[in-house]
Amino acid sequence: MQNNSWIPLFPEQASSFAWQVDLLYFYIIAVCLFFGTSVVIAVTWFAWQYREKEKFATPKEIHGSNVLELTWTAIPFVIAMTIFVFGSYVFFNLYRMPADTMDIYVVGKQWMWKFQHGTGQREINELHVPVGRKIKLVMTTEDVLHDVFIPAFRTKADVVPGRYTYLWFEATKPGKYHLYCAEYCGLNHSGMGGWIYVMEQRDYDNWLAGNVTNQTPVESGQDLFQNKLGCASCHQETNQGRGPSLKGIFGKDQKLTNGQTVSVNESYIKESILNPQGQIVEGFQPIMPTFKGQVSEDQLNHIVAYIKSLSGNTTPTMTSSPAAKTPTAATPAKVEPTPAKPAGSPNPSAPSNVKGGK
Amino acid sequence: MSDTHAHDYHPPGLQHQFEDMKQQEESNIIGMWMFLAQEIMFFGGLFTAYLIFRSKYPMAFAAGSNHLDAFLGGLNTLVLIVSSLTMALTVYYAQKNNRNMQVIMIVLTMIFGTVFLGVKAVEYTDKYNHGLVPFATWNKKTKGEAQAKTEAPKEVKNFFASEGGKAPAGAKVEEKHDYINPTGQFQWNSQGESNELILEAQKGNFLTEDEKIGYFTNGEIDQKKFEGRVRIFFWIYFAMTGLHALHMIIGLGLMLWLLIMAWRGTYSAQYYSPVEISGLYWHFVDIVWIFLFPLLYLLGRHFIH
């Protein structure tokens, strides 16, 4: 659509219907300016022209005029109706689901977004979508109300526990856009967001396949950590994130919530990715989802290599090292393709089984 | 300012802010109507909740409704209608300056009101005994072993069969009811009956979308879920009748006050607006019941009877 980056203080347009919303916006602004300025000019003019010239004067009485009243009832009414019609047209475009969509399943949870692509690929707080495809988000939540809000796409919709809601968009411009939770959901509401990555179809296919070429294990791990799996949205450089910082932990001891102490080695990291509820670092909530079935053994090794590199340990991990080498790898080494099922259970009452979140 | 009023005739009961009795009466009556408008909106919230949830879970509501005693409900309806008559007569005799009849009618109204509350208490006790009070642990606690529960449904079904006409004609089935509820939780023991209802509705394709989700787990009827939905019915039942009963109690308090004042001969053809506005209140409370009775006791009975 048209380039609007020249307008100051204006959000980027990146979806097929964003220009309609913006056009509607400017139309209403024009109406407001018309009424606003006419009233302000009239008030200013009258206030100056008819300012008090004699203390407690008695100006001539004017009772009113039915013609005028009808005029200024009818005109705003008609204009309001044009806004209504235009607005409803846009409303239908935004909220009526088109037929040929690519479905992505979304589950909101205090305070993260879980996405699952049709191919089974899962993401946390990040969503990769191809440009020029109609994407339909099939959304529900495990706990309270949330709301998917993507300002660049000019659309949002509440995510309601116990039922599915839907949101569709067609991204038009590759790039990285804000994703917010717009419905107040408790303590970390303002942290419940992330990014939408809009990619060319080819890049998206590549991303889905997990194909990364010409990268060292560390680079590949970094890519997985920061972009593809979105680990970095929780595991930040400092301990401010929802998960502990992974900087400089390799080879050190970690205190766990259950009082034990473990030493951080390859097997601990792998175990934590595949079975995160097992060993929770002290001071953090057991909120990390499992990545079992989403990462291949190779990718796992790349992530380990990257985390090691955060501690200045540059010894490359052997990319082919089988998991069985590590004593605690009780996890299946084989990657099983996840069935293309919704991220939650298909039964909308599923959230009823999930209690708590506190 | 006092001297401007010194020569005014000041009838008994006229408050200082009013010019005359007519103004005061008008104010009282409009005030009471406004109060009743407020009351309608207050009950309106509950009626809305009833409406929404009945249209979501009609079968659970039918099952719950079937456990209310329509005879006692009907009796109470009759009692309240008669009490409205005696209330209207109270106003009539006040206008006629007839103190004795006034007092008699107030006493009659109070008797009917008390009968209503008594019947209500009987009904509540019945719910308490059968584990149908939806509040946690507020039911009758009875000792029993968990395995005895498996047999309970059959007998409970017999118990309801005595009303439902499923028992052999002429042979009155003894009300035998092994009730086991060690913790006093809400209990729904009529699985047989509710399953029948759900299956019937499923056959006829009457289940609502919410029911398809709300009664089943993986295609099987989930008794726990159904119990939860019936519990919603009983919450609404207790909230509505409880709020209504609270209004009845306040009404009885008003009647007591009226009785004392009438006994003293306060009210006359010139001054009876307290009687009139109390009457308005009493009639309003009756009318609420006229809506509650069919909604809670009668709607949905035909599914079973």
Next chain:
Amino acid sequence: MEKVLEVRDKTKTPELNYLNNGYSVASWLLTKDHKRIAMLYLASVSFFFMLGGFFAALIRLELMTPNSDLLQAASYNRVFTAHGIIMVFLFLIPAIPATIGNFFVPLMIGAKDLAFPRINLLSWYLYMAGGLVAAYALLQGGVDTGWTFYAPYSTTFSNGWVVVTGLGAFIIGFSSILTGLNFIVTIHTMRAPGMTWFRLPLFIWSHYATSLIMILGTPVIAITILLLALERIAKIGIFDPAIGGDPILFQHLFWFYSHPAVYIMILPSMGIISELIANFSRKRIFGYEFVAFSSIAIAVIGFLVWGHHLFVSGQSIYAGLVFSILTMIVAVPSAVKVFNWTATLYKGSISFDTPMLYAFSFLGLFLVGGLTGLFLGTAGMDIHLSDTYFIIAHFHYVMVGSTVIGYLGGIHYWWSKMTGKEYSEFWGKISAMLVFIGFNLTFFPQFILGYLGMPRRYASYAEELQVLNIFSTAGAGVLAIGMIMPVIYLTASLFNGKDAGDNRWHLPGLEWRTSSPPPTENFYEPPVVTWEAYDFSDENGLEPRKELTKETV
């Protein structure tokens, strides 16, 4: 030589008024005089306004930086909830009706008091009880649900003092119902002889419309809060989806009251502005009947538009359309009011005293607030704007920009009547202008923030939005100074203010035809009304007063 209008010769009649008629604590706390109850309300409402303002200041300070550094997310959530609950339930809803309305409804219709003085006092006690319960909950750790209490967060997940706060709101609700009931009855039955419906000042019409909403809307929120509390305590399954309930039902019930509640806040303010514009232009309001009935129309249609808060909640899109068109329709009566106010200025004799500055302020801010409502009532536009700072800016323009400005304008306008003293006109004008400038500086940037996509209730936000947030916080500083100034110079006027005379601006309204401050029974002689509303002509309106005019040096 200046003409000071005096209703009575002070040298002859002893000066007994509602203020000096008893000084004991009991004479205030057990009073049945609507004027004293209004003063009790004025003090308590102002107190809660300061408290709410304190929380607002904390919010703005926190939002000066993108990270949550001044307040952690947990405290920030409690702070904005406290701000919302205090401002909505304890300030905005009672602000004008319970203080200025309580004082002037009987005076303006020529009654001795409200119809039910004891109920009036009861309503103040309920207000205080509810306020203290809510304040107790805040002290104990607060609530973090937002003032909207959306289920299932409030019923199941929040660990705040939801039930206690809800109880507070429940009690305050009944205070509001009783006030509304009292007004309706009083306006119906207590009008002075000759005071016909179409001679009523527009202040009274707007209070009539407000009272209708109070009576018909407030019980719904009461029962909703009751159900919410039951859901939280006993898990009744009405709102919690995990046990079969419907969280959207809560939103419907909540907004069925809370949208009309916006009109409870704005209508009385519109009434005050009608008074100010007519009286300071010294002209009958243009199209009196249309202004009067537009209040009633707003009150009635206002009950049918609640669903525009649920455009993005998952309600049916066809329901969305219906609510959108009704919202567009409710905009029309507001527009009619603005046009009539503008036309009233035409060929008037306009003076620029402090109250009139507030009226001009109101016109400007209400224009912005009302017109931005068009964006939000348009379904297709609201999807992008809902739950962003655009909403925040919009409703602050309506609630602060209109209600608070109307409230301040009213207080200044009737200050001389309520206390008999004149405040400093100089400081009054300065503070009126500071409030206007500070307000715009605070909230206009928030429209832009909203369109850029800054969601509301965020303790931390994207860094690129910081500049606008700093503007907003700076504006809030100016606004705070503008708001604190009236407290100082109005209080000072009580001690060293000039004697204002009974009719400071030579106005025809009934409230100006008694002494300042008025006596306990309001009038020395039962008034008889022979003139139309806002009749400034010598023959009708002012003639009876002329006899009472005396020359003073």
